[in-house]
Amino acid sequence: MTNRPNNDIFKDxxxxxxxxxxxxxxxxxxxxxxxxxxxPLPSKGLLYSKESPLHGKSSLKIKAMTAREEDILAxxxxxxxxxxxxxxxxxxICDKSINVDDLLVGDRNSLMVAIRITGYGTNxxxxxxxKNCGITNKKVFSLGEIGIKSLNLEPVSEGxxxxxxxxxxxxxxxxxxxxxxxxxxxxxxxxxxxxxxxGIKEDRNVTNYLRNAIVAVSGITERHKIEKFIDSMPAYDSxxxxxxxxxxxxxxxxNMEYNCDNCRSEGIVRLPITSEFFWPSEQx
Numbered sequence: 001m002t003n004r005p006n007n008d009i010f011k012d013x014x015x016x017x018x019x020x021x022x023x024x025x026x027x028x029x030x031x032x033x034x035x036x037x038x039x040p041l042p043s044k045g046l047l048y049s050k051e052s053p054l055h056g057k058s059s060l061k062i063k064a065m066t067a068r069e070e071d072i073l074a075x076x077x078x079x080x081x082x083x084x085x086x087x088x089x090x091x092x093i094c095d096k097s098i099n100v101d102d103l104l105v106g107d108r109n110s111l112m113v114a115i116r117i118t119g120y121g122t123n124x125x126x127x128x129x130x131k132n133c134g135i136t137n138k139k140v141f142s143l144g145e146i147g148i149k150s151l152n153l154e155p156v157s158e159g160x161x162x163x164x165x166x167x168x169x170x171x172x173x174x175x176x177x178x179x180x181x182x183x184x185x186x187x188x189x190x191x192x193x194x195x196x197x198x199g200i201k202e203d204r205n206v207t208n209y210l211r212n213a214i215v216a217v218s219g220i221t222e223r224h225k226i227e228k229f230i231d232s233m234p235a236y237d238s239x240x241x242x243x244x245x246x247x248x249x250x251x252x253x254x255n256m257e258y259n260c261d262n263c264r265s266e267g268i269v270r271l272p273i274t275s276e277f278f279w280p281s282e283q284x
């Protein structure tokens with residue numbers, strides 16, 4: 001099987017409380033304290049501005065999921081507006097000065113995995129298709145084996161989320177950024193608006209991805225000029241840039257080892273995060 005570096009980041013999340021809630025009725029009367037955990041951030045806090053409460057934070061403190069957080073998961077209002085995960089994370093983060101929308105997507109994912117573990121444990125049952133025979137199997141994965149893809153690139157300046165890459169064909173220097181939650185949500189909303197106006201589903205995943213990532217080309221920052229360049233970008237440049245961003249984006253490593261029950265083939269599958277992630281009914 002393939003050896004995957006940086007595994008077991010979440011495996012040793014302690015089960016005992018590491019902090020105490022003072023003057024808490026639950027503690028005083030029932031002898032129970034809500035556990036707290038320390039969660040590593042893939043960005044190490046290096047990509048947030050000095051004005052941000054996230055600046056320089058390599059980890060965040062969260063409280064474990066409780067029945068009150070299950071109310072958030074069950075809220076039809078949050079589901080309708082697509083804010084369930086945002087509100088769940090906001091409820092569990094101890095530092096209330098942090099705006100969840102400002103989190104990088106990879107940091108959000110790390111918190112999401114850790115919160116899920118505190119609520120329902122490490123086992124996660126998911127359906128995955130075999131790349132060899134096409135058969136879908138129900139597998140139980142251990143979230144404790146998820147690793148962290150920590151930031152290894154140097155930004156163009158300290159405390160900025162801007163990086164440089166030279167395109168292999170056109171030789172243009174591109175400045176790009178990693179996604180924040182608010183930017184990722186806005187990209188999805190823009191796609192939905194475009195589909196509503198056109199009345200059809202328009203697949204522009206590649207160009208939309210690049211439009212959201214690229215902030216400058218050869219020093220040019222005007223958005224309409226960047227979009228023109230993207231539409232004319234050589235396919236090899238496009239693919240190389242997207243792979244470079246994907247390989248280097250700080251995030252959790254959702255690639256898991258997989259054995260097919262039908263053809264017995266082995267390989268790596270990206271862990272599917274579905275609605276069942278926070279509702280593991282079969283494991284209760």
